[in-house]
Amino acid sequence: MLARLSADLREFDPEEEQAAARSGKQGIPWATDFDLIRDEDIEPAKETNVKLGFWAEGEESMGSDEDYYGDDLTSLGHGELEKHRELREYARLIAWELPLLNQLARPFEPPTSTTPFRFRYTSYLGESHPATNKVVVEFAPSDLGLTPQQTDKLIKLAGPRYNPTLKLVKMSCEIFDTLPQNKRFLGDSITKLLAEAKDKKDTFEDVPFDFRHHKPKVRHTFPQEWALTEERKKYLEDKRAREGKLDWEKLNSGELIDGKKIIETALPFTYAVTEPIQLAAAGRRR
Numbered sequence: 001m002l003a004r005l006s007a008d009l010r011e012f013d014p015e016e017e018q019a020a021a022r023s024g025k026q027g028i029p030w031a032t033d034f035d036l037i038r039d040e041d042i043e044p045a046k047e048t049n050v051k052l053g054f055w056a057e058g059e060e061s062m063g064s065d066e067d068y069y070g071d072d073l074t075s076l077g078h079g080e081l082e083k084h085r086e087l088r089e090y091a092r093l094i095a096w097e098l099p100l101l102n103q104l105a106r107p108f109e110p111p112t113s114t115t116p117f118r119f120r121y122t123s124y125l126g127e128s129h130p131a132t133n134k135v136v137v138e139f140a141p142s143d144l145g146l147t148p149q150q151t152d153k154l155i156k157l158a159g160p161r162y163n164p165t166l167k168l169v170k171m172s173c174e175i176f177d178t179l180p181q182n183k184r185f186l187g188d189s190i191t192k193l194l195a196e197a198k199d200k201k202d203t204f205e206d207v208p209f210d211f212r213h214h215k216p217k218v219r220h221t222f223p224q225e226w227a228l229t230e231e232r233k234k235y236l237e238d239k240r241a242r243e244g245k246l247d248w249e250k251l252n253s254g255e256l257i258d259g260k261k262i263i264e265t266a267l268p269f270t271y272a273v274t275e276p277i278q279l280a281a282a283g284r285r286r
Contacts, residue, residue, distance in 0.1 A: 119186075132179075133174050136170065146197060157193055173186050
């Protein structure tokens with residue numbers, strides 16, 4: 001092996017390569033110890049027509065796809081059929097499921113002093129919407145059992161969330177993905193507000209109320225003096241009757257001016273002038 005390696009290395013010498021070329025040698029012969037296969041001898045694998053099922057999308061569990069012979073509905077027809085199935089499903093719910101909801105009905109109980117918070121949720125009947133996670137809470141500071149000093153401090157802490165017209169504090173939260181999380185955040189915020197309002201270290205007595213954020217709506221009321229009473233209606237009817245009688249007397253006596261007659265009598269005199277009158281242009285001298 002060493003002798004063969006040294007011989008091969010000598011053949012890589014440029015002088016040896018030139019001498020081999022002059023003697024007619026073509027270099028190192030190909031090795032015969034390996035079974036070399038030409039590219040032409042390699043046959044490509046034959047593709048088998050395998051149906052993957054469910055329109056050849058890889059769902060083998062659905063079974064092989066059926067052959068289509070043009071005897072099926074179009075996509076529009078299948079869409080209408082799906083709408084019909086949905087309507088029938090809701091009809092079955094109305095007939096069989098909705099009457100059972102009467103068993104879960106409870107009588108309305110108005111809120112008491114122990115439930116001063118009013119939560120509001122938004123639902124779009126099962127449809128996804130960004131506002132479905134929003135929770136709004138309203139409460140009156142006077143319903144929380146606080147002293148006047150604590151109530152004033154709570155109003156000052158609420159800031160622009162307090163409505164002085166309705167005397168309600170309105171807060172909302174939609175930063176979380178679920179309703180319970182947003183409601184819990186509002187509950188924690190209200191707890192912190194109450195704890196801060198009951199803190200006697202600083203009563204905020206030197207801080208004035210600031211209601212500049214509130215823009216009350218001006219609601220114009222109908223004046224009571226303009227209301228049509230029975231006496232007012234009778235007075236207007238008598239007045240219209242007297243004015244109508246006076247107009248009828250003037251019409252018969254010729255004292256009533258009829259604008260239509262005046263126009264009809266004045267038209268012939270208006271069109272009597274046939275010769276045009278030439279007027280000089282303004283600012284032009286002759």
